[in-house]
Amino acid sequence: MPIQRDLLTFARTRDVGALATLKRDGRPQLSMVNFALDPAGPSVRMSLTGDRAKVANLRRDPRASLMVTSQDGWSYAVLEGEVRLSPEARTEDDATVEELVELYRTIRGGDHPDWDDYRRAMVADRRLVGTLAVTHSYGLVRGS
DSSP states (O other): OOOOHHHHHHHHTOOEEEEEEEOTTSOEEEEEEEEEEETTTTEEEEEEETTSHHHHHHHHOOEEEEEEEOTTSSSEEEEEEEEEEOOOOOSTTSHHHHHHHHHHHHHHSSOOSOHHHHHHHHHHTTEEEEEEEEEEEEEEOTTO
16 A cells, blocks of 8 residues: 555644554553654654663554544544654763654754753663654544
């Protein structure tokens, strides 16, 4: 199934969605995540925490789906693919923290009020970047 461009356009207008990963027993595990969509990829980048269930699930099985909806819930897009995980943030100036800074700016549309505090928090939280390479999509965008 080809990736539907209207679904990518819709998803690009959002920055929060439900990420579904697979538990060890095969059941889905859902988590809300902030994300930024790069339609050229197409890919989705997310800031994740190294010790959470979704990351453990992705390390075992990289398949995932991200669902985003309109405010009323009647328009939605599901983007599917495999997630590549960056290394966890280890120092305040490593490549992962630099990518997390750039991702923050992309999602929030501006600067953090205290970058030193942000960088410390990324290391303390064991943050990393998950990149979903979108290979499939489905959904319904009303009004288009």
